[in-house]
Amino acid sequence: MINRMRRVRAALPWVLVGVLSSATVMLTLLPAAWITPLLARATQGHVNLADPSGSLWHGSATLMLAAGHDTRNATLLPGRIEWRTAFWPLLTGHVRMRMWQTEAMPDAVMLEAQVRGATLSAGAMAVPASLLTGLGAPFNTLDLQGDVRLSWTAWRSIGQKAFGQLVVTLNEMSSRVSRVKPLGSYRVVLQVEGAGATLDLSTLKGALILDGHGTLRAGATSFQGTASAAPEARENLAGLLNLLGRSTGPNSVALTFVR
Structure with a gap:
């Protein structure tokens, strides 16, 4: 009995080494597809990793923007997202x-991600305006062209709740549905707090003046705003204004979206 215990104690370190080695190999060989749901969950389906x-x-994977968890009309950013994963935290x-x-x-x-949630550090990136069509209306209707910059604060996801701010700056925008080029420059601020979020649209400069405020919650999305034309562009922007919303006067329309 004593000899058997001694043999067990002598073999135990080698067993532990074997177990740890096997676990290490399994962790390092996990396919890239294993991590793709993390970013989608942290951003409520708006930012995804495709083709891992x-x-x-x-x-590596391709960055995909979508209107939500429905990715049928999503758009892909040229190039690849690449990553390197620290080894020791995996254990x-x-x-x-x-x-x-x-x-x-x-x-x-x-x-950084654990079972209970994930955190994405603050960052910024420049993207083509055509990428925004994947976010749905009104971007898919306007087919915008111009320079777009995305910047975000640290983004946290805890369970089904997310916290963070995304700022989209659209510079010198033009649209296939308007002869006025450029239409203007704009800022969209998405503030996510738990299960809900707010969306604010403002005009930095330009002939087409946009502003509005919206709220996003599970099962309910609403946005109320206005679009109007600068005096010198009223005639040329009349058709675009009619396309954007319901007339509220000779030079403005209501931007309304409820779902």
Whole structure:
């Protein structure tokens, strides 16, 4: 009996080494697809990773923007999101990943995730305006062209709740449905607080003047705003204004969206 216990104690360190080695190999070989739901969950389905390749340890995917969890009309950003994952945190069930975009993101961001939630560090990136069509109305109708910059604060996801701010700056926008080029420059601020969010639209400059405020909650989305034309562009923007909303006067329309 004593000899048997001694043999067990002698073999125990090697058993532990074998178990840890096997776990390490399994973790490093996990496919890249294992991490793609993390970003989608943290951003309520608006930002996704598509076509993943490689592994959790070292991989890449295409960045996709969508109007929500329905990705049928989503758009893809040229280039690839690439990532490197820290090894030691994986042993405790903690994903710590450095990410960057090969063509649009000048500085890398950090994604940290556990079972209970995830955090994406603050960052910024430039994207083509055509990418915004994946977010749905009104971008898919206007087919915008111009320079778009996305910037965000640290983004936290806890269960089904998210917290963070996304600012979209649209510079020198033009549209296939208007002869006025450019229409103007605008700012959209999405503030997410738990299960709800607010959306604010304002005009920085331009012939087409847009402003409004909206709220987003599970199962209910609403936006109320106005669109009007600068005096010198009223005639040329009349058709676009009629397309955007219901007339509230000779030079303005109501921007209303309820779902």
